[in-house]
Amino acid sequence: MISKEEILKIAKLAKLQLNENEVEKFFSQIKSILSYVKKLDEVDTSNVIPTFHPISDTKNRFQVDDSSRTFKLEDVLKNAKNTKNNHVATKGVFK
Amino acid sequence: MIADIISKLKNKEISALELTKSYLNKIESENPDINAFITVTNDSAIKEASNVDDLISKSENLDELFSKMPLLGIPLAHKDIFSTKDVKTTAASKILEDYIPVYDATVVSKLKSSGGISLGKLNCDAFAHGATGENSDFGPTKNPYDKSRVAGGSSSGTGAAVASEMVVFATGTDTGGSLRNPASFTNTVAIKPTYGRVSRYGIFAMSSSLDSIGHITTSAEDSALVLSQTAGFDPxxxxxxKHPVENYLENIGADIKGKKIGIVKEYLSDEIDSEILEKTKSAINIYEKLGAEIIDISLPNSEYALASYYVITLSEVSSNLARFDGIRFGFDRDKFGDEAxxxxxxxxxxxxxxFYDExxxxxxxxxxLIIQDFKKAFEKVDAILAPVSPVMPPKIGEVVDDPMKNYLMDILTVPVNLAGLPALSLPCGFSSKGLPVGIQLIGDHFSEKNLYNLGYNFERISK
Structure with missing residues (x-):
């Protein structure tokens, strides 16, 4: 099954910082959940198409190109922790 | 209940302000203990209620006014994952402790247009993850029927607020049972509409192919009225x-003689609490008394529904929670709770x-395969009757350290979400310890009118 190394790798992918205690605790809980869902291997799905969407009456819905409905800039920035020059400010990704 | 209140408002027996104030007083006295509300919007509720009284006093044709605004003056509240403009919306999570939306969810604005008065935002499991309400970062909501027990989840505040008369009705979401579970634990009525029947716009997405937007009320008739206001296509x-919205109230009390009710053998296993099974059997008897035909059916892939559900929902949740970057809104991701x-x-x-394919x-x-099982069943029956929860409401703290135990509480509700079907959960009496038990009616896609008809008749006899 899943290993502690994999847990740390996934945490990194999901941008979650886990401490030692959390890794321990989650490791056993996650293992038990994953072993439960392994049940699905019992089902023969050889000729079955997956269902990603339960209702089929929606297909390729495009939004009308209408610029009248928009948010004011101040509203858009209202909940950002850091803003600068009418932009959301964040840590640089380039060194 | 809503019809009675409307009639009192029309006859001027009570004013909207008196009504709203009486509910706000109930919140003030009960909520510190029950913890159903995270935010109470006293000032705006009072202001809106005064505006309603103004509208009523100036109206030359009250019937016409109430016909345009069928929920005029009715106190309600929203689960705290519904965006409410200028009112703090936390998802019951510390990550969004200071988040204030700049727009209303479609359902919020629809209910406003219908005249409803929101009294505040309701507690729930954080990000709607849970079946007991204990995953809230603001403390669990207590069950009004036994305060040492949970109110159910994830729409815990929704169920408790309606059950303890803090509001007339309340909104919530049902992704794997999150409306039906708290309704069955709090002796209230819940509708989980067909997927796509009610707009999800402005409601924090949990699992995008499973989320269904609904509400909790004290009767099937009230539920039908509220759905008539929230349902419909939203660009x-x-x-x-785009499936047309039916008139859910029309002929809601019509005779149900000859309607076929399916009983699923896989749902009545001995893993379910014996008192719950007993109550389900009494519900079957009620339908027989009403003239319905009871038909035994099988949904052979039922045992795999929970595993299928949890893989899908956890995958979709991981994707939907990626937006909480602490940059555009909210706090850093380390503020997520354990379950998230x-x-x-x-x-x-x-x-x-x-692992994606596996x-x-x-x-x-x-x-x-689960959807195919249901489609075959609906060729034979008009609705399926089943229990909602396999267990009675647990004591607070009983399942919180065991995620698998928590997940197993959803075993009877998740198949409905996988298939996108509608379900109506109804109170079905009390256990020997005085705890509420609920049953659910499951219908084919867009058969809410039929469910309400069956539910209304059930209430007539069981109440």
Whole structure:
């Protein structure tokens, strides 16, 4: 099954910082959940198409190109922790 | 209840302000203990109620006014994952403790247009993850029928607020049972509409192919009235259906003689609490008394529904919670609670390279088989009757350290979400310890009118 190394790798992918205690605790809980869902291997799905969407009456819905409905800039920035020059400010990704 | 209140408002027996104030007083006295509300919007509620009284006093044709605004003056509240403009919306999570939306969810604005008065935001499991309400970062909501026990989840505040008369009705979401579970634990009525029947716009997405927007009321008739206001196509939610919205109240009390009710043998296993099974059997008897035909059916892939559900929901949750970057809104991701972190981890794993086919695609294939089981069943029956919860409401703290135990509480509710079907959960009496028990009626896609008809008749006899 899943290993502690994999847990740390996934945490990194999901941008979650886990401490030692959390890794321990989650490791056993996650293992038990994953072993439960392994049940699905019992089902023969050889000729079955997956269902990603339960209702089929929606297909390729495009939004009308209408610029009248928009948010004011101040509203858009209202909940950002850091803003600068009418932009959301964040840590640089380039060194 | 709503019809009675409307009639009192029309006859001027009570004013909207008196009505709203009486509910706000109930909140003030009960909520410190029950913890159903995270935010109470006293000032705006009072202001809106005064405006309603103004409208009523100036109206030359009250019938016409109430026909345009069928919920005029009715106190309600929203689960705290519904965006409410200028009112703090936390998802019951510390990550969004200071988040204030700049727009209303479609359902919020629809209920406003119908005249409803929101009294505040309701507690729930954080990000709607849970079946007991204990995953809230603001403390669990207590069950008004036994305060040492949970109110159910994830729409815990929704159920408790309606049950303890803090509001006339309340909104919530049902992704794997999150309306039906708290309703069955709090002796109230819940509707989980067909997927796509009610707009999800402005409501924090949990699991995008499963989320269903509904509400809790004290009667089937009230539920039908509220759904008539929230249902319908919304250009802002590309998954809403253009299927016409029926008149749910028309002939709601019509005779149900000859209607076929299916009983699923896989749902009545001995893993379910014996008192719950007993109450389900009494519900079957009631339907027989009403003239319905009871038909035994089988949904052979039922035992795989929970596993399929959890792979799908955890995968979709990990994707939907990626937006909480602490940059555009909210706090840093380390403020996520344990359950959110767990779900993100498992979901990320299930979607990652090398595991995507094994987990996510496999689960969606099993989902297809579960949907086929239901479609075959609905060729034979008009609705399926089943219990909602396999267990009575647990004591607070009883299942919180065991995620699997928590997940297993959803075993009877998740199949409905996988298939996108509608379900109506109704109170079905009390256990020997005085705890509420609920049953659910499951229908084919867009058969809410039929469910309400069956539910209304059930209430007539069981109440």
């Amino acid at each position: 802002f939610d590309a998954t809403t259906s 972190k767990r779900r993100i981890m498992i979901g990320t794993y299930a979607l990652s390279a090398g 987990f996510y695609v496999k689960a969606q294939k099993v989902r297809t």
